[in-house]
Amino acid sequence: MTVNAETHAGGHTWRDLPAAQQPDWPDQEALRDVIAELESYPPLVFAGECDQLRERLGAVARGEAFLLQGGDCAEAFDAVSAEHIRNKLKTLLQMGAVLTYAGSVPVVKVGRIAGQYSKPRSKPTETRDGVTLPTYRGDSVNGFEFTEAARIPDPERLKRMYHASAATLNLVRAFTTGGYADLRQVHAWNQDFVKSSPSGQRYEALAREIDRAMNFMNACGVDPEEFRTVEFFASHEALVLDYESSLTRVDSRTGNLYDVSGHMVWIGERTRQLDGAHIEFASRIRNPIGVKLGPTTTPEDALTLIERLDPEREPGRLTFITRMGADKVRDKLPELVEKVTASGAQVAWICDPMHGNTFEAASGHKTRRFDDVLDEVKGFFEVHKSLGTHPGGIHVELTGDDVTECVGGGDEIFVDDLHQRYETACDPRLNRSQSLDLAFLVAEMYRDQ
Ligand SMILES: O=C[C@H](O)[C@H](O)COP(=O)(O)O
Ligand SMILES: C=C(OP(=O)(O)O)C(=O)O
Numbered sequence: 001m002t003v004n005a006e007t008h009a010g011g012h013t014w015r016d017l018p019a020a021q022q023p024d025w026p027d028q029e030a031l032r033d034v035i036a037e038l039e040s041y042p043p044l045v046f047a048g049e050c051d052q053l054r055e056r057l058g059a060v061a062r063g064e065a066f067l068l069q070g071g072d073c074a075e076a077f078d079a080v081s082a083e084h085i086r087n088k089l090k091t092l093l094q095m096g097a098v099l100t101y102a103g104s105v106p107v108v109k110v111g112r113i114a115g116q117y118s119k120p121r122s123k124p125t126e127t128r129d130g131v132t133l134p135t136y137r138g139d140s141v142n143g144f145e146f147t148e149a150a151r152i153p154d155p156e157r158l159k160r161m162y163h164a165s166a167a168t169l170n171l172v173r174a175f176t177t178g179g180y181a182d183l184r185q186v187h188a189w190n191q192d193f194v195k196s197s198p199s200g201q202r203y204e205a206l207a208r209e210i211d212r213a214m215n216f217m218n219a220c221g222v223d224p225e226e227f228r229t230v231e232f233f234a235s236h237e238a239l240v241l242d243y244e245s246s247l248t249r250v251d252s253r254t255g256n257l258y259d260v261s262g263h264m265v266w267i268g269e270r271t272r273q274l275d276g277a278h279i280e281f282a283s284r285i286r287n288p289i290g291v292k293l294g295p296t297t298t299p300e301d302a303l304t305l306i307e308r309l310d311p312e313r314e315p316g317r318l319t320f321i322t323r324m325g326a327d328k329v330r331d332k333l334p335e336l337v338e339k340v341t342a343s344g345a346q347v348a349w350i351c352d353p354m355h356g357n358t359f360e361a362a363s364g365h366k367t368r369r370f371d372d373v374l375d376e377v378k379g380f381f382e383v384h385k386s387l388g389t390h391p392g393g394i395h396v397e398l399t400g401d402d403v404t405e406c407v408g409g410g411d412e413i414f415v416d417d418l419h420q421r422y423e424t425a426c427d428p429r430l431n432r433s434q435s436l437d438l439a440f441l442v443a444e445m446y447r448d449q
């Protein structure tokens with residue numbers, strides 16, 4: 001990787017276009033200083049790793065693998081701790097084990113992690129008890145605390161985002177390559193959970209089967225070291241373009257631009273305007289790209305996105321993350337899949353069953369029903385089954401902590417429980433038990449497919 005003015009030139013073409021959901025930084029000079037400093041920082045990921053993920057997603061697009069993408073709606077600086085990161089990773093590894101074993105499919109594991117610090121919002125301000133302040137836009141921009149001072153966008157936070165991402169990624173790499181994620185540890189990941197939760201007990205039974213299968217493979221002479229490490233990738237929404245482009249560099253191997261703030265980045269539902277800055281930015285980088293597609297997406301939109309982002313029609317380059325809502329997925333998804341497939345493009349189709357199913361409980365908490373989440377995934381599988389296309393994976397908001405943010409699940413959370421551990425800075429996440437429940441149910445759907 002080299003850094004110089006030319007390095008960034010191709011990554012700055014978005015600046016001439018309208019960019020939605022950008023922070024209103026009060027001090028432009030401070031912003032420029034921060035950008036200059038970020039441009040001097042080392043990459044967080046290696047371009048070759050992004051290529052590897054693109055290849056893995058190519059397998060997803062071809063129907064040979066399944067994507068598990070998950071993590072917080074909004075990561076928070078004060079949650080960059082060993083405990084939070086380990087719990088999240090453990091949950092994703094457990095879900096991955098369930099999907100691989102019970103679904104009999106290779107699982108590509110991607111976290112919403114180590115960079116998921118910026119949030120698009122539906123309203124620019126928030127009012128509480130007659131006081132109106134700018135809305136919270138993620139820890140990369142302003143503070144969650146409801147005070148005038150905290151809500152002022154501060155570009156210094158972009159540097160904290162970089163350092164928080166680096167620390168998180170470092171621990172994730174240590175866990176995934178240093179032995180913690182060794183498949184022979186399937187029981188260990190569950191130790192604290194097995195007694196307290198029905199999904200933990202169900203998982204324990206599956207882990208025993210995995211043990212037996214591994215003993216069998218051992219006896220057949222398979223090298224147990226094969227199970228020692230796990231491939232795990234980091235992703236986030238590419239929202240604040242000053243940050244993303246300051247971490248965009250020319251890969252010295254190929255001369256291509258990569259956004260080295262994460263392996264995969266996606267463009268959100270609120271910033272996917274075809275003539276907007278975000279799509280222009282994404283079109284310039286070689287990372288695998290995701291685009292969220294909500295219920296207003298037309299087939300023409302989807303085809304134009306393919307033209308802009310995947311002109312070479314390269315499986316793995318483009319992932320469509322559909323988030324229609326349980327009540328719309330069966331109605332809206334078929335035409336998109338049909339027309340995209342007819343065009344000859346091979347995108348990966350992933351289901352985000354969270355963002356179309358949010359509602360406000362009487363208590364004022366933003367929440368989601370586990371049954372709606374499950375029903376959207378069901379609808380997604382039904383649509384792909386009827387069209388003969390591949391249901392490529394799920395994209396979920398989850399945490400490894402035992403929060404009470406979404407209602408339902410095997411270890412049921414009720415609306416009246418929401419206040420107990422409602423800790424999210426933005427959207428409600430599945431807790432560990434609900435996440436495992438979902439993995440078991442999705443594995444069944446995949447097998448029945
Ligand atoms: O993931 C994030 C939310 O869906 C998005 O920020 C919108 O949330 P809001 O309606 O609370 O602003
Ligand atoms: C804001 C998000 O999603 P969407 O762009 O689909 O609304 C998100 O993934 O947190």
Ligand SMILES: [Mn+2]
Pocket residue numbers: 073074355397426427
């Ligand atoms: Mn969200």
